[in-house]
Amino acid sequence: ASVSGFLSLLSFTILFLAWLAGFSSRLFAVIRFESIIHEFDPWFNYRSTHHLSTNGFYEFLNWFDERAWYPLGRIVGGTVYPGLMVTAGLIHYILNLLHVTVHIRDVCVFLAPVFSGLTAVSTFLLTRELWNQGAGLLAACFIAIVPGYISRSVAGSFDNEGIAIFALQFTYYLWVKSVKTGSVFWTIGCCLSYFYMVSAWGGYVFIINLIPLHVFVLLLMQRFSRRLYIAYSTFYIVGLVLSMQIPFVGFQPIRTSEHMAAAGVFALLQAYAFLQYLKDRLTRQEFQTLFFLGVSLAAGVVFLTLTKPSLPPLLRYAKIHIPIIASVSEHQPTTWVSFFFDLHILVCTFPAGLWFCIKNINDERVFVALYAISAVYFAGVMVRLMLTLTPVVCMLSAIAFSSVFEHYLGDDMKRENPIKQHPFYPVKNSSVYSKLIVTMLMLMLLMMFAVHCTWVTSNAYSSPSVVLASYNHDGSRNILDDFREAYYWLRQNTDEHARVMSWWDYGYQIAGMANRTTLVDNNTWNNSHIALVGKAMSSNESAAYEIMKSLDVDYVLIIFGGVIGYSGDDINKFLWMVRIAEGEHPKDIRESDYFTPQGEFRVDKAGSPTLLNCLMYKMSYYRFGEMQLDFRTPPGFDRTRNAEIGNKDIRLKHLEEAFTSEHWLVRIYRVKKQENRQALDHKLRNIAAKQKYTSKKVLPSRFH
């Protein structure tokens, strides 16, 4: 008893330490900068959480946001997965109930690191079900620090994925548990966890396809059991009803094709169970086997056609036809470098874990094998789906490492007996040494993994991208806080209902930080609206003015990196604006007009005149020609593109510069209102008198 008590204390300590390590390695950004929401989407989540915590749940569900997508607006309650906001709001509410007064922002910032600990615990539980306690503990340690998961869950990255991975792992744990026990209790738990997942992230589709696939494969392997029947039947019905409670999901689970596999497998399972029932009564074995074969084949064909992996052709189609999808860098296939960068040693060792699982197969190991194969396929197709691969890689790697450690680390009890009988047997020493070497080297590899994870987290995944930092030669640091400077300028100096036009990337930040109305934002649901903004940016000033007038634009905000050499600025994104605009307005905007005859995109004198006179160019480089950055370069030298700009004499007619941040990173222009009378372009007509009119009147005589 004391041994098992000691073991559980040890497991508890290890899990606690894994939680702590995971939590602390996600804090780089908070320590270096401050407790701040990162990037783009998190700003929207933060804004809606704020709305939820100030106005209450029902107000949030009915929220019509008139500050986004002007003049259309956005029904927020029906177009988000509310799980994240509700979770953060609930934690905030409970903390305040306990008189722990924290700001809602801090709850949002630290939510993902806290949930990473929960993910570690649920991964531990799942791996323990699949293999054993030791593998579970290793898996928990792996997932706590692996970069593939940290990339989406650092402090401040307040996004759906941060809590969804926990929900995913916990649902899978409960599913495996319910298949193992066949108890309705665990299945209902699984359904509730699935409900939480549906409310949190669109990736729930992965669950609703993987679990039916598991059931289907188990049927094919003739591993049908009462437990499986109870688990899946309950899960399908209750899970379906629960998932339809989320407004954004609605009736999709019974309409769309990606949910049909689950329904098909449900029907198949009922048929199979019915046949099994008949089999007990009837004796015509051959007929039944034939029937089984026919039914399962037909179902297999249906399953394959429905869930046929149609992602790559879909992506290719999307790339050709919808530039906005191609313009998002996350929708790209994955190179081996990204796999290695995000998973390091785990990516090379997890196939070994898969091997062990398949060699010692049982019901739940079928599940993990299917999980691994489907997740690795999706991760190969799209970089962002690396996130769903990471947990299973951690589990399988942990299985591989733990089975090696089990054999090489200690545990000499069983083999000590023969050695004791032959005290001078020479193998003893050398076998101990080889064991020692194996253990040392394996530990060293794991240590390198930990070091790699910390380095990647610190260097690649911990920049808030709202605040930039640059380092001098002596290592001291400059903080570039231009974004917030500009957004607060907007907040303080513009009318409360002013409408700000910018490229869609900055929509959420403007709404969140400046609290002003935007035309387009990161929820890119309306392509034609975005194309209109793109058209305004890529037309000349007077054509753009017409568009801006029709959209009631008051201010235009652009990002310009030419002064400090920031490469993610609007000129570098400009071709996407042109492409998206061309997609909707092919008669007015043509991508080829923005290239030189040699097909280059240049901003210097050789650049195409259309580019040099478009609104984006003018706003970016307005008065930049007067500025000499250092003595080696001419005035108007763009550091991002390493070129002297081609149009230094920029005059704006319908716009005026309203604000430029310290490092010119953000520039804001005011759109001038129309004057009462349109000023004429040409000179007023001057009627030359044909002859001087002189009065013929005779002056009154009294003047004489």
Next chain:
Amino acid sequence: MAVFKGFPLNLLFASILLILLLCIQSGGGQKKKENMLAEKVEQMMEWSSRRSVIRMNGDKFRRFVKAPPRNYSVIVMFTALQPQRQCSVCRQANEEYQVLANSWRYSSAFSNKLFFTVVDYDEGADVFQQLNMNSAPTFMHFPAKGKPKRADTFDLQRIGFASEQLAKWIADRTDVQIRVFRPPNYSGTIALALLVSLVGGLLYLRRNNLEFIYNKTGWAMAALCVVFAMTSGQMWNHIRGPPYAHKNPQNGQVSYIHGSSQAQFVAESHIILLLNAAITMGMVLLNEAATSKGDVGKRRIICLVGLGLVVFFFSFLLSIFRSKYHGYPYSFLIK
């Protein structure tokens, strides 16, 4: 007197005659031109009824495409399809072009306003010289009226040669809308059917001995193959189509590893696949060595081999990664 009187009459007559003659002559010219045009159109129609893409040599090109009396637009692909030219892009472009031309040929909107032609370098080198063209493939549009402008040359470098893009360009230049209809690709279906029948046949032949289905090693191998293919970025290769390796044109050195972390060569992904497989095998061997019941020396050798595989190939992998990911500080055994 009569002579004097008659002269202006004569003159009048003569001039009338002259005018009449001129009229007839010019009318004849008009008619001849129309005849020629009709003949040309008829000829073109006949050709295109036979083949959707009309092959042209230098003379034909000058007569039907360059010479002025035309009321039809011509799309010309200048290419080099002969095998000795070794132009693989030309072949791909040609396929897309055929798809487009067939879509036009068999569409309901087919008319004599637009023709698709091809000029091969080996049949009409003079045309290439005449147009001052030094790269193939090139797509050009010859409008019904006037000379081709800048935009009448298709921007292949930037847009690519997908037939949808070509159709868009043609619609832009000629106002003829072509809906691209790709012939469905049956090769995948046939391959699948063959595979299924092969597997089915095997199963049927060995129906008395179906043990091999329950062979876990086979299934495990298959699963590992999928995993290795994905983690070494074969899907990236499939979608992006990178070259197998890069040969430096200056010194003829072949590099198998791409210098940037954003891209990879096919050869590189194969190397990574082997490295990953070797490391996995090392882990499996380590486990084998501890669990198998062979004699001690053999087990120790297996154990050392496994350990060597894991450690050596992992450090090799790490060094490749380091050479690609600039600024990465860590390495192990191999720099």
